[in-house]
Amino acid sequence: MTARRLLLAAALLVVAAQTSAFAAEPLVSQVGVGEISGSASNEWIVGGTRAPIADAPWQVDVWSESGRSSTDCGGAILDASTVLTAAHCVDGTNPGAPAREGGLAVWAGTSSIRRSTATIDDRIALQERSVSSARQHPGWRGRVGSTGDLAVLTLSEPLTLDGRRVAAISLPPAVPVPTDAPYEVPGNLTVTGYGRTSSGKEPDGWLRSVEVQVVDPDRCDDADNAAEICARAPRGSACSGDSGGPVTAAGIFLVGIVSNGPRSCPAGGPNRYVNLYAPENREFVLGSTAPPTAPRRLTRARFTGGSGDTPLVGSELTCDGGAFSGATTQRTLITTATGDTVLASTGRIAELAITADLFGARLRCRSYASNAGGVALSPLAVTGAAVRAPSAGRQCPAVPATATVRMQVVASARAGATVRVTGRLRDPSSAAGGVVLIVRAQRAGATSVRRTARLVGRSPSAVVRAAIRLPRGAKPGRRLRYQAVMVTYPTRGAARTANGLAGACDAGDATFGIRIKR
Structure with a gap:
């Protein structure tokens, strides 16, 4: 244990990247060496609850110092010698060197990473290991918000897995790549971390947890959704310092790694998580140096020729599912708002003859593109109005503004x-x-x-x-x-x-x- 390390206080350095309308920032805490906090925050994960390390014994703190700055991230224990974290947490570090000379170190077994809040049990149980090597996903391009934000750390000495405060967690089981649906990721997940509650609060060092719900990838405006999960907490969020931390399902499987989210960590805001169901990520974790790359969305789905503006019974509705890179299979589905599929077409284009039973329904279109690396989704295209009946001669007047x-x-x-x-x-x-x-x-x-x-x-x-x-x-x-x-x-x-x-x-x-x- 290093006393100096426990004395550190966090000072946020905002680093943001713009991805379409979704402003992403790395959920990393960058810390100034020697700064002493005058007051402590009540929370770190926004809207989360304090969690003893026994609730998430696979959680670790990954840190590095260089000059007068230090970086904190989360991590997840895969086995005694292997930790998963985010690729952007490894950028600018020198694995194999001492942690205070730009290398990386891992802390395990503690409910708090600050001296003022760590208990005697935390100090006794704390295990510190240096990182001997780090592998970053080959798809990582050093830009937060891009794909491949995943790294595998090898420890210089194995952790002692006691099963109570320090334990490994398994990857989810391998599943076939779906061709007309997203991965069946459990709807409710748990995110843990030592990160901040907001960009303006000082941390107190406690491990926190928050429940998140998987939401449609459109919420994250994510062209790389084949390799990522979009999720949100109704009254919380991951925040700076949580990057690289675990996303778990029922405490049994590690289904994701915290990657990035909106600036200021708003409660209820969507965050992106590395998807460990996707073969692109799973095979990398298991040792592949060239995992298959899942398709990437190039253009959006849309109804063509004005057919989706005012769809009428008896007319044709045409949807262009959009283009994807690297897809071996593409299926385009037209569905109702209830999720009932009314047409499934192999290929990019889907054409539907609108029948009377669809009267009053709003129709949606989405395309799924898959290969050995995973399945990508196009954003939903939605008709501009509900399906209407064809005009009964000239009997149907224009609907007045008051006819609401x-x-x-x-x-x-x-x-x-x-x-x-x-x-x-x-x-x-x-x-x-x-x-x-x-x-x-x-x-x-x-x-x-x-x-x-x-x-x-x-x-x-x-x-x-x-x-x-x-x-x-x-x-x-x-x-x-x-x-x-x-x-x-x-x-x-x-x-x-x-x-x-x-x-x-x-x-x-x-x-x-x-x-x-x-």
Whole structure:
């Protein structure tokens, strides 16, 4: 143990890279030697909770000193002699040299890396090892926000794995590369680290943890999503000093490594994590010097020829899934907002004949490109409006600005409960023949409902009420999303078919959510 090391206080050096609209910064803490903190922060990981090292015994602190500066990162114990961290944590260091001469060292077995907060047990259990060599991913280009932010450290002397304060964690099991879906990464993950709570707070040295949820890669605006995971904590975030740290599933598998995130570490902001399911990363960790490179997105998916602006029943919808580098297989899917696939096309282009059963649905398009290194996703392309019925002759007027759809529904209910939904169409001058309310679940497990109400006299508004049954198996706290579509009939004699669409005019749509009560 080195007393001088425990006396160090952190002073943030912001280093940021711009990737499209997503501003990324390395989650590294760069420390000034000899600076003494006047006050300590209550947290490091933003919104996290303090965690004893026994909760994450694979967590280590990776540090290096050079001149009057020092760099701190996290790391994960893969075995007694091997630690994984982020590639940018190794940049500018000299593995094999003493840590205070630009080399790297690892601390294991401690719940705190500051003298003022470390307990006697921490000081006794602390194991310090120098790093004899480091391998950076061959795809790493030294730019935060790029791919390949992964490094394998070999220790000069094995750690003593006691299973309580110092333990190894396994990589996730190898799985086949999917061709029309992302990797099935567990939805809820745990991130641990000794990093900061925000860019303006001094650290207290404690290990912290925060639960994060995997989200759509579009949230990270990530062209390299084949090799990365996009995740966020609703009320927290990884922050500077957490780079290289472990992302685990149920404390069983190491599924990712902390890479980078938005400036200032906002709570709820998305962060990027190295994906250890992807063969591009997994094979590198296992020793390959030339792991297969997963596809990279070159252009975005889009609906072409204006077909996605106002899709109509009976028309054609064409989606260009976009271009990818290095793909051996590409599949383009058109789906509804509920996730139901209505067309799966092999190749870049998908063409769909819109049928009546899609009336009122918003359609989405996404392409998946895969090879031996992994699977990449295009950003979602979404139609500009819900699918509409073709104009019933010249009966359908332009929808006035006041013809808005307003929904009234409870904010929360118990699983399995029946919930009443009320749709209100203001200024229903074009709805003399009646109004239809269609409710669709945006996730599987709830019933779509169609109810018809006829106007009576000079009603100031068209009101339609329906009922939906929430899925019995929905977990408490889960938020269910629904789409409601209002359809009007301009005359009482408008033609009706079995699906109620002939002669119908679209009046608008709205979305709402219901949270399952605990």
